Each structure stands twice: as structure tokens, then as C-alpha cells.
Amino acid sequence: MYENIKLIVCDIDGTMVPSHHKLSDYGKEMIQKIKEKNILFGIASGRSIKDIKYILSTWGYNQIDFIIGLNGSQLYDGTDDKVYDYFQMKPEWIKETFDIMRPFSHNPVMYFQKAYMCGVYDEKIHFSAQYTKSDYVVAQSEEDFYQEPNAKIMFRVDEKDMPEVERRVKEFESVYYKGNKTQSTLMEFQNRQASKAYALEQFCIKHNIKLIDTMAFGDTTNDNEMIEAAGIGVCMINGSQDTKELADVITEKSVIEDGWADFIDRYI
Incomplete structure (x- = not known):
């Protein structure tokens, strides 16, 4: 069903981990599985790129394909180590x-x-x-x-x-x-122009990836546009109702149960 996926992007808090928790060994195994299948993997968060990089380092990752920071106002492209800034508040x-x-x-x-x-x-x-x-x-x-x-x-x-x-x-x-x-x-x-979806689209354009071939995981309102934009939008079962209504799929397990990793394990 998901054999054409070329890119997977995940929110952090409430999706990959409960807030202020470290990534589980199971989650790390699923990231490795994604990479072994030559699928690009990235993080999308409301946090800054600086903070996300620090969090990733505590998980044991010093390099990642891309990071969407500040809910889409920043994009880090790990393939060329460049940061792109987008729309700001006046x-x-x-x-x-x-x-x-x-x-x-x-x-x-x-x-x-x-x-x-x-x-x-x-x-x-x-x-x-x-x-x-x-x-x-x-x-x-x-x-x-x-x-x-x-x-x-x-x-x-x-x-x-x-x-x-x-x-x-x-x-x-x-x-x-x-x-x-x-x-x-x-x-x-x-x-209003800034969103995780916009930054995702910019990365996909740069790397010649169709949005239909992407998968996005999220759990709440600031993930909605990204979940809508991705070819497959996945909401956590612990997610907010507005996000669930927009998603193509809802995980069977919650963030506490590594629901995103369970989904990858089952379907990717």
C-alpha cells in the first residue's frame, strides 16, 4: 500500500515521544529501517533547528536528512548543511x-x-x-x-x-x-503563510520528490497542514480531534506505546 513512499517526516512531541522524553530503542530501530529502504527521514517541530539538533544528539543522531523548525519558518537541509528561513511575524x-x-x-x-x-x-x-x-x-x-x-x-x-x-x-x-x-x-x-507543509514542499521541490510520495506523522493543530499536504497523513490515536479528521490514517497505538514506530513496523 505504501511502496512508493520516498520521504517520511515526523513531529516530535506527542508523536515520536511524549513531551521531554527520549526516543525509545524501538523508535531508533524504525528510523534505521526507514534509512535501509532508502527513504528520506526528517523531523518537523515547533522548536528551533538549534533545539531539534540538540534533542537529536541526545538520541544519538548527529545527522539527519532534513529538519522543519519553528512550525515551518525554518528548514534545515542535511544533504547540503544549509538553513533556509521563511515567513516572519511583523x-x-x-x-x-x-x-x-x-x-x-x-x-x-x-x-x-x-x-x-x-x-x-x-x-x-x-x-x-x-x-x-x-x-x-x-x-x-x-x-x-x-x-x-x-x-x-x-x-x-x-x-x-x-x-x-x-x-x-x-x-x-x-x-x-x-x-x-x-x-x-x-x-x-x-x-499565516508559514507552515510545516510549506517547508516540506520546498524540500520536496529541491529534491524532485512528489508530495504524493511522502508520509507525515503528527498529533495536533500545528501539524494539520503538513498532514493534509503529504501523500499519506498519519495522526496519532492520542491526537487532537481536528487533526484526526484531516488524516488519511490514525495509528493503532498512542505515543506512549510508540504508535508511530508500530505503524512503520507494520506498513513500511
Whole structure:
């Protein structure tokens, strides 16, 4: 059924591993299986390429065919070791997102130069920093976040507030940028033209691969466009309902059970 697949791309958190976990030995075996079949393999994540490379190194991988970072605002091509940057958020758009999020308790986070900038350095920020060995700086004021263009702005919120956050983001929908829930406590805003699907398409064009011959794994809203664009879009059984509705296939096992690896083992 999937004999023509030439490229496989996977989201990390909630797809390949539970958040802040290492890849299992079974997962590593399936990556090896993919490579032995001469299928290109890549990672797509909301994280930066720098952070993804660090995570991959903790898994024992120092080289990979490609990485889609920052939900598609970055593309790393491992075949020529080049990084490509795409659509960014303008400062005035970032400022608007603060107005959208103002009714809720939140902690803004942004990739800042080679570090992160946050509103408050709390326990969750500390945990994330330790996971990727990243540096953080604390903003002196809200205005620090919209001094220059940036790939995206993230807001950490209380899980109980997320349904209302999603409603407000939809109410104040912009033609220039979009808001996606990427975790149960994280809302991210990004240029509307940026997506994992766009970066995937750019890599495929460069390497003369048809999208119909690709397979993408994901679990939530920021994976939707990639899952739609791929020839075979696979959603994790633990994924969000909107992503399941767009997928061609749903895994039989969850991320905790290595559902993506089980799917590769069965069908590739």
C-alpha cells in the first residue's frame, strides 16, 4: 500500500515521544529501517533547528536528512548543511497578539537571538531550558517582544483557560497571522503563510520528490497542514480531534506505546 513512499517526516512531541522524553530503542530501530529502504527521514517541530539538533544528539543522531523548525519558518537541509528561513511575524502583529491574550494569565516566550526571551522565568521555563540546554533572558517589559520581526510568539497559559483562549483567538482572527494550540497549555502565533507543509514542499521541490510520495506523522493543530499536504497523513490515536479528521490514517497505538514506530513496523 505504501511502496512508493520516498520521504517520511515526523513531529516530535506527542508523536515520536511524549513531551521531554527520549526516543525509545524501538523508535531508533524504525528510523534505521526507514534509512535501509532508502527513504528520506526528517523531523518537523515547533522548536528551533538549534533545539531539534540538540534533542537529536541526545538520541544519538548527529545527522539527519532534513529538519522543519519553528512550525515551518525554518528548514534545515542535511544533504547540503544549509538553513533556509521563511515567513516572519511583523512587530505590529506581535503587539496585537498581546492584546488578544491580555484577558488571560500568561507567560510569553520567544526565540531571541541564540536564546529565549520570556516574561517570567518560572518552573516550566526552567524545565524546558534544562531539556534543550538553552539560555533564557527575562524581558524588561512587554515592548521587548515586539521590537523586531520574529518567527513566532508563544504564550504559556493555564490548561483550564485554553478553550476560552482558542475561542478568543478565533474571534480576533487575522489575515496576516494565525494562532495554533500546540500543547494543552501553549498557544503560538505565526505568520499565516508559514507552515510545516510549506517547508516540506520546498524540500520536496529541491529534491524532485512528489508530495504524493511522502508520509507525515503528527498529533495536533500545528501539524494539520503538513498532514493534509503529504501523500499519506498519519495522526496519532492520542491526537487532537481536528487533526484526526484531516488524516488519511490514525495509528493503532498512542505515543506512549510508540504508535508511530508500530505503524512503520507494520506498513513500511
